[in-house]
Amino acid sequence: MKHMTRKATRHVNQNEGLIFEKSSAGKAAWKLPPLDVPEVDTAKLLGSSERKDLGAMPEVSEIEIIRHFTRMSTWNYAIDLGMYPLGSCTMKYNPRVNEAVARVEGIANGHPYQPEKISQGALYILKTLSEQLIEITGMDAITLQPAAGAHGEMTGLLMVRAYHQSKGNARKKILIPDSAHGTNPATAAMVNYAVENLKSDSRGMVDIASLEAQMNEDVAALMLTNPNTLGVFEQDIHKIADILHAKGGLLYMDGANMNALVGKVRPGDFGVDVMHLNLHKTFSTPHGGGGPGSGPVAIKKALEPFLPTPVVTTKSDGTLGFDYDRPHSVGRVRAFYGNFGMFVRALAYIQANGPDGLRQTTEDAVLNANYIRKGLEGTYDLPYSTPTMHEVVFSDRLQFKKGVRTMDIAKRLIDYGFHPYTTAFPLIVPGALMIEPTESESKEEMDLFVEAMKSIAEEVEEDPQIVLDAPHSTRVSRLDETAAARKPVLRWKPAN
């Protein structure tokens, strides 16, 4: 490394095989209490349905399990270790009080079918979070049932379809900007809508002329991310909404980038009809290595009849309950009520912030993104000079002259002790570097990041090979993904 990084130092970490390679007969990490009812003859009870053997399931001791997972954990990068600037993913701090309150006995062990009379605590959490998210988004009603963002998109489009159907014409297609996340078109297909691409203009925003030309009575909705995936606020949002509404279409907002708006502006106020939130982005619930998420969908009044069942309601005696009797509902999208544990965490986050905290969170997130933009402008190519909200998108145009792509720079960033930014997305920027610091980062951490990025740019000029071969300091070097896909090995098998 040409410029020794101030962020990270190499450190020994432990090797660890697969758990199956440590297994041997007789080791155990479990103990059951003595049975207080008579033993049963399983062969007699189950007959041919009795299972005789559990195959290659492991047999290991408790300390082995603790070490196994602890060792593996040290091979991961995480927010708890440092800045995690993945654009559009909003990798912010996950407060630990959220984890503590999600584990309080009655909340952790509540059964989804326990009588409403003894579920008032959970129902109150559902109701309170719903009301607060409605206030934050400026919408009229909400469902918390969807399990993740993409699931929320599906739920939202189901309601869009039901709404149009109620007007006598379900319509045929969804307009999606070319800068959109891949889940948007995939979702439209699941709800049996055709996808029509909408191009962006020179500012990276929706091209109004194209929208006007493409909008007609066949279009059910426009799925718009705002700020969009370039981190740019769609300044013509009112025109966009008007064009859609004039032809009876709806404006769907993908709330992936809501961290740029909370407390400063409300989608409901700028013409959005349906939107989903990602509690695992904006509202601090942990990403956990890929989930669980939670994707509530907020809507305007006109779509309320179509909400998934059940919805929380206040009964005549003042207690809370579930209303299942909703004849126009799109139906259920998930068993029970959604990822309830994530609701608990999101509510705790909102409580810890309050109105002033939420506003400051947004301001800090936008300030941080602009600080990084300023720090790296000139060093990296900025394809769109439009003002930046919560994330900034550079391109690898300058570095590509030396044969270095965004993925190479990303891998080199690992050597400097950072998780990479989002690479090669959005698709409208060739060789994109999409950086979202979130409000969680201090000036000191961001200065280290800017320093690392500048140092890599210098390396590209002086010794591009060092970047092309990165990472150099990880326990495994670049992995052969082609071989993995060509001849997939998707499970361990015992040696015969």
Added chain:
Amino acid sequence: MLKAIGLRSVDDLFAPIPAEYRLTRDLNIPRQMAESEIVDFFRQRSRENGDGYTSFLGAGAYFHYRPVIIDSLISRGEFLTAYTPYQAEISQGTLQSIFEFQTMICELTGMEVANASMYDGSTAAAEGVMMAVRLTGRRSVVVARSLHPEYREVLATYATHQGMPLSVAGFGDDGRVNLKDLEKAITPETACVLVQSPNFFGTIEDVAAIAEIAHKHGAMLVVSIAEAVSLGIVEPPRAADVIAMEAQSFGVPLGFGGPYCGVIATREKYVRQMPGRLVGQTTDKQGKRGFVLTLATREQHIRREKATSNICTNQALIALMVNIFMTVYGKVGLKELAKQNLAKTAYAAGHFAKHGKLLFGGAPRFNEFVVQTSEDPYAINSRLLGHKMVGGLPLKKFYPELGNVALWCCTEMTTRSAIDTAVGLVAESERSVRSAKEEVEEVAR
């Protein structure tokens, strides 16, 4: 920082937002709370939420013991606060653990490949069905009425706009899929049959017989498993083509219905039509073993509208809980655990049968059973509540044809004394109904 950027105030950062939409007031939500107040708030909610009650509820959400090391390990920030492992070099911990998860799910289900997780059992079942539709090129689906009613509702929602007509196969006196009914429901257009085993009534289906009928007509068999602990002692549905599982029983808290952990497992030849993430083994430049997300060309971020599913974020941390649970119990413990469930249930079912009527006696069951009473089960349950007990789930809402029935569940956590108390209250109810009836007859005479 503002100075470095060249701005005077934070408001300048929000200039791109048209002024008429900018919020000029505080959000109308309560003021900031201190950590102690937040903890207090949720403790209060906990007290209002069945804390301290003994429950006989199952029906797709099961109360099993969770070894404490699950939470110690998943609370490590390196697992808790990491993103999806797209950058393999700094995600080997998550990737290797998913690879182990996939392996253990294969071992337990008897399938050849398993994915990294789905949202839950209900959506996994719907996605399993959609997989069969893609694989067979046929569109209609036969669903067992003994499948969890909410899973059926979710499938109906997913199927509505995909041109997938659903038909239902009823259950017989033994609570299992009525095979004659099934045979009648299948047509040359049937893509798959979807059943659950153990089914919603806790009864173990004759999967081999169902598979034979489905396969005879060129349809696939998708089997939903909602009670994962059953796999310790019940033969897995090896004749299935796709298994759509809910793994909540493996160390995931009830949590009022979520987050849980769906999984899809299938045959290797079907893997390219599988939804969700998959981890595969490979090597690095030095030939060292490592793991990566693989076969991504099935997924939305590559294929967009042509993807196998729109799923992106899954239930990774919950899958890690499941993984640790499976590792703790392992080859021997899972079997012993399942045996305890079986023994408690056999004891309870036997005692309930002395007073109420035990339905579906003709087939083996795992840890749930259906009891018919003379009195409305809601009335019995409200008396149980007085003993800080939650009785079986009344099924009137889902199966009105069965009359006064409730679905009871026992796990290793259910004590004999709790069972005896509940049985006693059901017995009392039967006695009082009987004596009331006798009184009426007396008067009539």
